[in-house]
Amino acid sequence: MKRLSRDQMAARVAQDIPDGSVVNLGIGLPTLVANHLPAEREVLLHSENGLLGMGPAPAPGAEDGDLINAGKQPVTLQLGGAYFHSADSFAMMRGGHLDICVLGAFQVAANGDLANWHTGAPDAIPAVGGAMDLAIGAKRTFVMMEHLTKSGESKIVPACTYPLTAPCCVSRIYTDLAVFDITAAGVKLVEACTGLSLAELQAVTAVPLIA
Amino acid sequence: MIDKRLPDIEAALAGIADGATVMIGGFGGAGQPAELIDALIAQGARELTIVNNNAGNGETGLAALLKAGRVKKIICSFPRQVDSQVFDALYRAGRIELELVPQGNLAERIRAAGAGIGGFFTPTGYGTELATGKETRVIDGRGYVLESPIDADVALIKAERGDRWGNLVYRKTARNFGPLMAMAAQLTIASVHEFVELGELDPEAIVTPGLFVQRVVKVKR
Numbered sequence: 001m002k003r004l005s006r007d008q009m010a011a012r013v014a015q016d017i018p019d020g021s022v023v024n025l026g027i028g029l030p031t032l033v034a035n036h037l038p039a040e041r042e043v044l045l046h047s048e049n050g051l052l053g054m055g056p057a058p059a060p061g062a063e064d065g066d067l068i069n070a071g072k073q074p075v076t077l078q079l080g081g082a083y084f085h086s087a088d089s090f091a092m093m094r095g096g097h098l099d100i101c102v103l104g105a106f107q108v109a110a111n112g113d114l115a116n117w118h119t120g121a122p123d124a125i126p127a128v129g130g131a132m133d134l135a136i137g138a139k140r141t142f143v144m145m146e147h148l149t150k151s152g153e154s155k156i157v158p159a160c161t162y163p164l165t166a167p168c169c170v171s172r173i174y175t176d177l178a179v180f181d182i183t184a185a186g187v188k189l190v191e192a193c194t195g196l197s198l199a200e201l202q203a204v205t206a207v208p209l210i211a
Numbered sequence: 212m213i214d215k216r217l218p219d220i221e222a223a224l225a226g227i228a229d230g231a232t233v234m235i236g237g238f239g240g241a242g243q244p245a246e247l248i249d250a251l252i253a254q255g256a257r258e259l260t261i262v263n264n265n266a267g268n269g270e271t272g273l274a275a276l277l278k279a280g281r282v283k284k285i286i287c288s289f290p291r292q293v294d295s296q297v298f299d300a301l302y303r304a305g306r307i308e309l310e311l312v313p314q315g316n317l318a319e320r321i322r323a324a325g326a327g328i329g330g331f332f333t334p335t336g337y338g339t340e341l342a343t344g345k346e347t348r349v350i351d352g353r354g355y356v357l358e359s360p361i362d363a364d365v366a367l368i369k370a371e372r373g374d375r376w377g378n379l380v381y382r383k384t385a386r387n388f389g390p391l392m393a394m395a396a397q398l399t400i401a402s403v404h405e406f407v408e409l410g411e412l413d414p415e416a417i418v419t420p421g422l423f424v425q426r427v428v429k430v431k432r
Contacts, residue, residue, distance in 0.1 A: 048314060049238040050384050065240055066383040072239040072268075072292075083383055085390045085418070086238075086264075087322040090315030094335060125302055126311055127291035133315035133335045167338040 001204075002194040003147075003176040011036040012193060013102060013144055013174050017043055021099040022092075024048065024134055027071040030102035030144050046098055048130040050089045053081025070130065090130070093137030101138035103131065105145045105170075107160045110207040112170040112182040114143065115162035128165075135166035147175035147204060154206035156180070156187060177201060186210050215377040215427050216406060220250045223400050223428040227256045227365055234262040234321065234392040235273060236368035239292075242385035244369035244402045245272045246430040251367065252276055258283050262321070262361060264314060264388060266290035266298035277301060286361065288314035313341060316358050318391055324360035325394025325423070333358055366396035370419070373403040377424030378417045386418065393423040400426045 004012065006029060014036035017023055024046045025031050034056070037043050045054040047069045054069060055076035063074035077083075092098060105116040114135050118126045135141055145155055156173065172190075173180040178201055179190040188210040189198060202209050217223040224247065227233070233251070237243030252275060259282050266287050267274030274297040276282060285307060290298050301307040312320065313335050323331055332355035336342045346357040368389040370379040379401055381389055393399045401424050 047384075049241070050387050064383065066242070066385040068239065068241050068384055072241075077383075083381075083386055086314070086318035086387045087391050090318050094315055094333065123303070125291040125295075125299055126309075127289045128311055128313050128341065129289040130314040132313040132339060132341070136334045136337070137315075164339045166335075 001177070001196075004193050006032060007036070009144060009174060009176055012179065013142060014038075016142075016172075017041070017100060019043070022046055022052070022097065024093070024098055024101040024138065026101065026103040026131070026134065028104045030104060031071065033102055033144075046089075046092060047075070048089055048093070048134070050084050050086060051077060051081060052084070052092070053078040055081070090133050093130070093133045096137060096139060098138040100140050100142060101134045102142045102144055103134060105143045105155065106162050107155050107157050108143050108145075108170050108173055109157055109160050110182070110187050112168045113160050114141070114165045114170050115160040116165050118163045120163050131165050135169040140171045141169045142172045142174060143170050144174045147177040154204060157206050177204070180209070183210070214375045215421070215425060216375050217426050217428045220246055220402075220428050220430065221254070223247070223426050224250045224254045226398075227251065227254060229256055230258045231256060231364040232260040232262065232362070234363040234366040234388075234396055236366070236387065236389040236392055237273075238264050238384065238387040239268055240272070241383075242369050242381070242387050242389055243272050244367045247367040247369075247400060247402050248272050248276055252279050252281065257281050260284040260286065262286045262363060262392070264288055264317065265292065266295055268292060268294045270297065274298070277307070282307060284308040284310065286310040286312060286317070288312055288317050311341065317361070318388065320358055320361040321388065321391040321395045324362035325391060328360060330357050330359050332356065361395065363392070363396040364398065366392035366399040368392055368399065368401050370401050370403050372405045372407050372412065373401060373424070373427045374407050374409050374412060374421070375427075376409060377401070377421030377427055378412050379403065379419040379421075379424060380412055380416060381418055390419045393419045398426070399424045400428070402428055402430045404430065404432045
Protein backbone atom coordinates (compact mmCIF):
# COMPACT_ATOMS: atom_id res chain seq x y z
CA MET A 1 0.00 0.00 0.00
CA LYS A 2 1.36 3.38 -0.99
CA ARG A 3 1.78 5.73 1.98
CA LEU A 4 2.74 9.36 2.43
CA SER A 5 6.20 9.94 3.89
CA ARG A 6 6.47 11.85 7.16
CA ASP A 7 7.42 14.99 5.23
CA GLN A 8 4.52 14.55 2.80
CA MET A 9 2.16 14.23 5.77
CA ALA A 10 3.62 17.40 7.27
CA ALA A 11 3.20 19.24 3.96
CA ARG A 12 -0.44 18.12 3.79
CA VAL A 13 -1.15 19.45 7.31
CA ALA A 14 0.66 22.70 6.49
CA GLN A 15 -1.73 23.29 3.56
CA ASP A 16 -4.60 23.66 6.05
CA ILE A 17 -2.94 26.19 8.36
CA PRO A 18 -4.20 29.63 7.32
CA ASP A 19 -2.25 32.85 7.20
CA GLY A 20 -2.39 34.65 10.54
CA SER A 21 -3.11 31.62 12.71
CA VAL A 22 -1.59 30.86 16.11
CA VAL A 23 -0.50 27.24 16.19
CA ASN A 24 1.11 24.80 18.59
CA LEU A 25 2.93 21.84 17.05
CA GLY A 26 3.33 18.86 19.36
CA ILE A 27 6.58 17.01 19.93
CA GLY A 28 7.65 14.49 17.27
CA LEU A 29 5.92 14.18 13.90
CA PRO A 30 3.90 17.45 14.20
CA THR A 31 7.14 19.44 14.60
CA LEU A 32 7.87 18.72 10.91
CA VAL A 33 4.87 20.85 9.87
CA ALA A 34 6.91 24.01 10.55
CA ASN A 35 9.26 23.10 7.68
CA HIS A 36 6.39 23.18 5.20
CA LEU A 37 4.68 26.48 6.04
CA PRO A 38 5.11 28.77 3.01
CA ALA A 39 7.35 31.76 3.75
CA GLU A 40 4.70 34.25 2.63
CA ARG A 41 2.23 32.90 5.19
CA GLU A 42 2.59 34.53 8.61
CA VAL A 43 1.91 31.85 11.23
CA LEU A 44 2.69 32.38 14.91
CA LEU A 45 4.10 29.23 16.48
CA HIS A 46 3.49 28.81 20.21
CA SER A 47 5.71 26.65 22.40
CA GLU A 48 4.38 25.56 25.79
CA ASN A 49 7.60 26.37 27.66
CA GLY A 50 6.94 30.06 27.15
CA LEU A 51 7.36 31.55 23.71
CA LEU A 52 5.19 32.82 20.92
CA GLY A 53 6.72 33.52 17.53
CA MET A 54 9.09 30.57 17.47
CA GLY A 55 11.55 30.54 14.60
CA PRO A 56 13.57 27.72 13.02
CA ALA A 57 16.57 25.95 14.53
CA PRO A 58 19.64 28.19 14.90
CA ALA A 59 22.75 27.83 12.76
CA PRO A 60 25.27 25.34 14.17
CA GLY A 61 27.25 27.08 16.89
CA ALA A 62 24.51 29.65 17.55
CA GLU A 63 22.49 27.46 19.94
CA ASP A 64 21.37 29.08 23.21
CA GLY A 65 20.49 26.81 26.14
CA ASP A 66 18.00 29.43 27.37
CA LEU A 67 16.07 29.38 24.09
CA ILE A 68 14.50 25.95 23.52
CA ASN A 69 11.20 24.47 22.40
CA ALA A 70 8.90 22.03 24.18
CA GLY A 71 11.01 19.15 22.88
CA LYS A 72 14.03 20.83 24.54
CA GLN A 73 15.69 21.47 21.16
CA PRO A 74 17.38 24.83 20.47
CA VAL A 75 15.21 27.24 18.49
CA THR A 76 15.15 30.95 17.57
CA LEU A 77 12.65 33.76 18.12
CA GLN A 78 11.04 35.61 15.22
CA LEU A 79 10.98 39.40 15.18
CA GLY A 80 7.94 40.36 17.24
CA GLY A 81 8.09 37.16 19.28
CA ALA A 82 7.57 37.15 23.04
CA TYR A 83 8.57 35.22 26.16
CA PHE A 84 6.24 34.57 29.09
CA HIS A 85 5.96 32.33 32.15
CA SER A 86 4.32 28.91 32.19
CA ALA A 87 0.96 30.02 33.67
CA ASP A 88 0.50 32.56 30.88
CA SER A 89 1.59 29.98 28.32
CA PHE A 90 -1.09 27.54 29.46
CA ALA A 91 -3.66 30.32 29.80
CA MET A 92 -3.13 30.82 26.07
CA MET A 93 -4.13 27.19 25.54
CA ARG A 94 -6.85 26.71 28.14
CA GLY A 95 -8.31 30.13 27.43
CA GLY A 96 -8.96 29.21 23.81
CA HIS A 97 -6.45 31.64 22.31
CA LEU A 98 -4.70 29.13 20.03
CA ASP A 99 -6.33 28.50 16.67
CA ILE A 100 -4.88 25.07 16.01
CA CYS A 101 -2.80 22.47 17.76
CA VAL A 102 -1.33 19.50 15.93
CA LEU A 103 -0.73 16.41 18.05
CA GLY A 104 0.52 12.90 17.56
CA ALA A 105 -1.66 10.01 18.77
CA PHE A 106 -1.72 6.35 19.74
CA GLN A 107 -5.46 6.18 19.04
CA VAL A 108 -8.36 8.43 18.05
CA ALA A 109 -11.94 7.28 18.60
CA ALA A 110 -14.81 7.92 16.22
CA ASN A 111 -16.21 10.54 18.62
CA GLY A 112 -12.91 12.45 18.76
CA ASP A 113 -11.56 10.96 22.00
CA LEU A 114 -7.77 11.18 21.97
CA ALA A 115 -5.19 8.85 23.54
CA ASN A 116 -1.61 10.03 23.15
CA TRP A 117 0.13 10.20 26.52
CA HIS A 118 0.32 6.76 28.08
CA THR A 119 0.01 3.18 26.95
CA GLY A 120 -1.11 2.13 30.41
CA ALA A 121 1.38 -0.74 30.35
CA PRO A 122 2.29 -1.75 33.91
CA ASP A 123 6.02 -1.08 33.45
CA ALA A 124 5.57 2.19 31.54
CA ILE A 125 6.52 5.43 33.27
CA PRO A 126 3.69 7.88 32.56
CA ALA A 127 4.50 11.41 31.34
CA VAL A 128 1.78 13.83 30.30
CA GLY A 129 3.47 17.22 29.85
CA GLY A 130 1.19 19.68 28.10
CA ALA A 131 -0.77 17.15 26.03
CA MET A 132 -4.02 17.34 28.04
CA ASP A 133 -3.99 21.15 28.13
CA LEU A 134 -3.34 21.39 24.40
CA ALA A 135 -6.00 18.85 23.46
CA ILE A 136 -8.78 20.70 25.31
CA GLY A 137 -7.54 24.22 24.76
CA ALA A 138 -6.99 24.92 21.08
CA LYS A 139 -9.98 25.95 18.95
CA ARG A 140 -9.20 23.04 16.64
CA THR A 141 -7.17 19.94 17.51
CA PHE A 142 -5.59 18.17 14.56
CA VAL A 143 -4.10 14.72 14.94
CA MET A 144 -1.27 13.57 12.72
CA MET A 145 -0.41 9.88 12.85
CA GLU A 146 0.26 6.75 10.85
CA HIS A 147 -3.00 5.11 9.84
CA LEU A 148 -1.95 1.72 11.19
CA THR A 149 0.12 0.55 14.14
CA LYS A 150 3.36 -1.30 13.49
CA SER A 151 1.40 -4.54 13.79
CA GLY A 152 -1.17 -3.36 11.23
CA GLU A 153 -4.09 -2.35 13.45
CA SER A 154 -6.23 0.71 12.78
CA LYS A 155 -5.37 3.65 15.03
CA ILE A 156 -8.82 5.08 14.38
CA VAL A 157 -10.94 3.01 16.74
CA PRO A 158 -14.54 2.70 17.99
CA ALA A 159 -13.33 3.50 21.52
CA CYS A 160 -9.81 4.15 22.82
CA THR A 161 -8.28 1.26 24.76
CA TYR A 162 -5.36 3.41 25.97
CA PRO A 163 -5.90 6.01 28.73
CA LEU A 164 -7.54 9.17 27.38
CA THR A 165 -5.77 12.48 26.94
CA ALA A 166 -9.12 14.21 26.56
CA PRO A 167 -12.63 13.23 25.48
CA CYS A 168 -14.17 14.47 22.20
CA CYS A 169 -11.39 16.93 21.40
CA VAL A 170 -10.12 15.93 17.92
CA SER A 171 -11.60 17.76 14.94
CA ARG A 172 -9.48 16.39 12.10
CA ILE A 173 -7.13 13.44 11.50
CA TYR A 174 -4.25 13.35 9.02
CA THR A 175 -2.82 9.92 8.37
CA ASP A 176 -0.34 8.62 5.83
CA LEU A 177 -3.35 7.46 3.77
CA ALA A 178 -6.09 10.06 4.12
CA VAL A 179 -7.60 13.10 5.84
CA PHE A 180 -10.73 12.66 7.97
CA ASP A 181 -13.06 14.96 9.84
CA ILE A 182 -14.70 13.96 13.11
CA THR A 183 -18.36 14.88 12.67
CA ALA A 184 -21.49 14.37 14.73
CA ALA A 185 -22.44 11.60 12.30
CA GLY A 186 -19.05 9.88 12.48
CA VAL A 187 -15.67 9.82 10.72
CA LYS A 188 -15.93 11.52 7.33
CA LEU A 189 -13.40 11.04 4.56
CA VAL A 190 -12.11 14.43 3.37
CA GLU A 191 -9.35 13.34 1.03
CA ALA A 192 -7.68 10.10 0.04
CA CYS A 193 -4.05 11.22 -0.19
CA THR A 194 -2.64 8.23 -2.03
CA GLY A 195 -5.57 7.49 -4.32
CA LEU A 196 -7.18 4.68 -2.32
CA SER A 197 -10.92 4.19 -2.79
CA LEU A 198 -13.36 4.56 0.09
CA ALA A 199 -13.71 0.76 0.16
CA GLU A 200 -9.94 0.28 0.33
CA LEU A 201 -9.68 2.82 3.17
CA GLN A 202 -12.62 1.22 4.94
CA ALA A 203 -10.81 -2.12 4.84
CA VAL A 204 -7.96 -0.70 6.99
CA THR A 205 -10.10 1.45 9.30
CA ALA A 206 -11.86 0.06 12.36
CA VAL A 207 -14.81 2.47 12.30
CA PRO A 208 -17.43 3.09 9.59
CA LEU A 209 -16.32 5.83 7.19
CA ILE A 210 -18.71 8.38 5.73
CA ALA A 211 -18.05 9.51 2.17
CA MET B 212 17.78 49.00 54.58
CA ILE B 213 16.54 46.06 52.57
CA ASP B 214 19.31 43.94 51.15
CA LYS B 215 18.42 40.39 50.08
CA ARG B 216 21.77 39.73 48.45
CA LEU B 217 23.85 37.03 50.08
CA PRO B 218 27.61 36.76 49.73
CA ASP B 219 27.78 33.10 48.81
CA ILE B 220 25.61 30.17 47.84
CA GLU B 221 26.07 28.28 51.13
CA ALA B 222 24.61 31.21 53.04
CA ALA B 223 21.78 31.43 50.54
CA LEU B 224 20.79 27.79 51.14
CA ALA B 225 21.02 27.87 54.94
CA GLY B 226 18.11 26.54 56.94
CA ILE B 227 16.39 24.17 54.50
CA ALA B 228 14.94 21.45 56.71
CA ASP B 229 14.57 17.71 56.19
CA GLY B 230 11.11 16.94 54.81
CA ALA B 231 10.76 20.32 53.12
CA THR B 232 8.80 20.85 49.91
CA VAL B 233 11.18 22.49 47.46
CA MET B 234 10.10 23.96 44.14
CA ILE B 235 12.85 24.01 41.52
CA GLY B 236 12.49 26.17 38.42
CA GLY B 237 13.36 25.09 34.91
CA PHE B 238 12.05 23.28 31.86
CA GLY B 239 14.69 20.66 31.19
CA GLY B 240 17.95 22.58 31.48
CA ALA B 241 16.53 26.02 30.61
CA GLY B 242 16.05 27.93 33.84
CA GLN B 243 17.24 25.08 36.04
CA PRO B 244 19.23 26.63 38.92
CA ALA B 245 22.05 24.09 38.75
CA GLU B 246 24.31 25.88 41.26
CA LEU B 247 21.52 26.08 43.85
CA ILE B 248 20.74 22.38 43.38
CA ASP B 249 24.40 21.46 43.82
CA ALA B 250 24.44 23.56 46.99
CA LEU B 251 21.27 21.83 48.22
CA ILE B 252 23.00 18.47 47.76
CA ALA B 253 25.96 19.77 49.79
CA GLN B 254 23.63 21.28 52.40
CA GLY B 255 22.28 17.80 53.09
CA ALA B 256 18.49 18.17 53.52
CA ARG B 257 16.72 14.82 53.12
CA GLU B 258 13.24 13.40 52.56
CA LEU B 259 12.41 16.27 50.24
CA THR B 260 9.32 16.72 48.11
CA ILE B 261 10.39 18.31 44.84
CA VAL B 262 8.16 20.27 42.46
CA ASN B 263 9.57 20.66 38.93
CA ASN B 264 8.28 20.26 35.40
CA ASN B 265 10.55 17.27 34.83
CA ALA B 266 12.37 14.70 36.95
CA GLY B 267 15.97 15.41 36.01
CA ASN B 268 18.04 15.08 32.87
CA GLY B 269 21.35 13.25 32.60
CA GLU B 270 23.34 12.97 35.83
CA THR B 271 23.60 16.61 36.93
CA GLY B 272 21.32 19.16 38.58
CA LEU B 273 17.98 17.69 39.68
CA ALA B 274 19.06 14.23 38.52
CA ALA B 275 22.06 14.43 40.87
CA LEU B 276 19.78 15.39 43.79
CA LEU B 277 17.62 12.35 43.03
CA LYS B 278 20.67 10.13 42.68
CA ALA B 279 21.91 11.32 46.08
CA GLY B 280 18.75 9.80 47.57
CA ARG B 281 17.39 13.07 48.98
CA VAL B 282 13.97 13.01 47.34
CA LYS B 283 11.01 10.99 48.62
CA LYS B 284 8.41 12.45 46.26
CA ILE B 285 8.34 14.41 43.03
CA ILE B 286 5.43 16.42 41.65
CA CYS B 287 5.94 16.98 37.92
CA SER B 288 4.36 16.78 34.47
CA PHE B 289 6.94 15.02 32.32
CA PRO B 290 9.31 12.66 34.16
CA ARG B 291 10.06 10.22 31.35
CA GLN B 292 12.62 11.47 28.84
CA VAL B 293 15.47 9.97 26.85
CA ASP B 294 17.93 11.03 29.57
CA SER B 295 15.82 10.52 32.73
CA GLN B 296 17.62 7.32 33.67
CA VAL B 297 18.15 8.34 37.31
CA PHE B 298 14.44 8.93 37.92
CA ASP B 299 13.44 5.87 35.88
CA ALA B 300 15.59 3.57 38.03
CA LEU B 301 14.32 5.04 41.32
CA TYR B 302 10.71 4.84 40.16
CA ARG B 303 10.97 1.26 38.96
CA ALA B 304 12.62 0.31 42.25
CA GLY B 305 9.73 1.91 44.17
CA ARG B 306 12.09 4.36 45.86
CA ILE B 307 10.36 7.57 44.79
CA GLU B 308 6.73 8.64 44.84
CA LEU B 309 5.39 10.36 41.70
CA GLU B 310 2.45 12.78 41.49
CA LEU B 311 1.89 13.34 37.79
CA VAL B 312 0.17 16.63 36.93
CA PRO B 313 -0.69 18.01 33.48
CA GLN B 314 1.71 20.87 32.85
CA GLY B 315 -0.88 23.64 32.73
CA ASN B 316 -2.47 22.39 35.93
CA LEU B 317 0.97 22.30 37.54
CA ALA B 318 1.65 25.91 36.57
CA GLU B 319 -1.79 27.09 37.66
CA ARG B 320 -1.72 25.17 40.96
CA ILE B 321 1.59 26.85 41.80
CA ARG B 322 0.23 30.24 40.73
CA ALA B 323 -2.92 29.64 42.79
CA ALA B 324 -0.87 29.02 45.93
CA GLY B 325 1.03 32.24 45.37
CA ALA B 326 -2.13 34.18 44.62
CA GLY B 327 -4.13 32.97 47.62
CA ILE B 328 -6.61 30.93 45.59
CA GLY B 329 -8.07 27.96 47.44
CA GLY B 330 -8.66 25.85 44.34
CA PHE B 331 -9.90 26.20 40.78
CA PHE B 332 -11.96 24.32 38.21
CA THR B 333 -10.02 23.44 35.06
CA PRO B 334 -11.13 21.54 31.95
CA THR B 335 -7.67 19.96 31.64
CA GLY B 336 -7.73 16.32 32.67
CA TYR B 337 -11.53 16.05 32.82
CA GLY B 338 -12.63 12.58 31.75
CA THR B 339 -9.13 11.13 32.17
CA GLU B 340 -7.48 8.93 34.79
CA LEU B 341 -5.59 11.96 36.14
CA ALA B 342 -8.92 13.28 37.45
CA THR B 343 -9.65 10.07 39.38
CA GLY B 344 -10.94 10.84 42.86
CA LYS B 345 -11.19 14.57 42.23
CA GLU B 346 -14.34 16.67 42.46
CA THR B 347 -15.78 17.57 39.04
CA ARG B 348 -18.45 19.98 37.93
CA VAL B 349 -20.21 20.74 34.66
CA ILE B 350 -20.27 24.50 34.05
CA ASP B 351 -22.13 25.85 31.03
CA GLY B 352 -22.13 22.37 29.53
CA ARG B 353 -18.41 21.75 29.90
CA GLY B 354 -16.71 19.41 32.37
CA TYR B 355 -14.16 20.74 34.87
CA VAL B 356 -11.94 19.22 37.57
CA LEU B 357 -11.29 20.87 40.95
CA GLU B 358 -7.54 21.32 41.43
CA SER B 359 -5.84 22.45 44.61
CA PRO B 360 -2.96 24.86 45.09
CA ILE B 361 0.62 23.61 45.50
CA ASP B 362 2.68 25.64 47.95
CA ALA B 363 6.22 25.10 49.14
CA ASP B 364 8.65 25.81 51.93
CA VAL B 365 11.37 26.81 49.51
CA ALA B 366 11.71 27.77 45.84
CA LEU B 367 15.05 27.61 44.04
CA ILE B 368 14.88 29.63 40.84
CA LYS B 369 17.25 30.98 38.23
CA ALA B 370 17.00 34.55 36.95
CA GLU B 371 19.28 36.71 34.86
CA ARG B 372 19.61 39.97 36.81
CA GLY B 373 18.46 41.10 40.21
CA ASP B 374 18.82 43.99 42.64
CA ARG B 375 19.05 44.18 46.43
CA TRP B 376 15.27 44.34 46.81
CA GLY B 377 14.98 41.02 44.98
CA ASN B 378 13.46 42.39 41.77
CA LEU B 379 14.21 39.94 38.96
CA VAL B 380 14.31 39.66 35.20
CA TYR B 381 14.83 36.38 33.39
CA ARG B 382 16.40 35.34 30.09
CA LYS B 383 14.40 33.94 27.15
CA THR B 384 12.65 30.61 27.82
CA ALA B 385 14.58 30.16 31.08
CA ARG B 386 11.70 32.10 32.68
CA ASN B 387 9.11 29.25 32.59
CA PHE B 388 8.11 28.31 36.16
CA GLY B 389 10.41 30.76 37.99
CA PRO B 390 8.00 33.68 38.49
CA LEU B 391 5.23 31.30 39.66
CA MET B 392 7.38 29.40 42.13
CA ALA B 393 8.70 32.68 43.54
CA MET B 394 5.11 33.55 44.47
CA ALA B 395 4.25 30.16 45.97
CA ALA B 396 7.11 29.50 48.40
CA GLN B 397 7.71 30.79 51.92
CA LEU B 398 11.41 31.21 51.12
CA THR B 399 12.38 32.01 47.53
CA ILE B 400 16.06 31.83 46.72
CA ALA B 401 17.04 33.20 43.30
CA SER B 402 20.35 32.87 41.53
CA VAL B 403 21.28 35.68 39.13
CA HIS B 404 24.18 36.21 36.78
CA GLU B 405 24.36 39.92 37.55
CA PHE B 406 23.59 42.20 40.49
CA VAL B 407 22.40 45.65 39.47
CA GLU B 408 21.70 48.81 41.46
CA LEU B 409 18.14 49.77 42.40
CA GLY B 410 16.61 51.57 39.44
CA GLU B 411 18.72 49.87 36.82
CA LEU B 412 15.99 47.34 36.04
CA ASP B 413 13.30 48.99 33.94
CA PRO B 414 10.25 49.11 36.27
CA GLU B 415 8.03 48.45 33.24
CA ALA B 416 9.90 45.22 32.59
CA ILE B 417 10.50 43.72 36.05
CA VAL B 418 9.02 40.22 35.85
CA THR B 419 9.20 39.22 39.52
CA PRO B 420 8.71 42.12 41.95
CA GLY B 421 11.08 41.84 44.89
CA LEU B 422 8.47 41.07 47.54
CA PHE B 423 8.24 37.52 46.16
CA VAL B 424 11.97 36.94 46.72
CA GLN B 425 13.77 36.52 50.05
CA ARG B 426 17.35 35.79 49.01
CA VAL B 427 19.42 36.54 45.90
CA VAL B 428 22.85 35.13 45.16
CA LYS B 429 25.14 35.73 42.21
CA VAL B 430 26.54 32.78 40.26
CA LYS B 431 28.88 32.65 37.28
CA ARG B 432 27.33 32.08 33.87
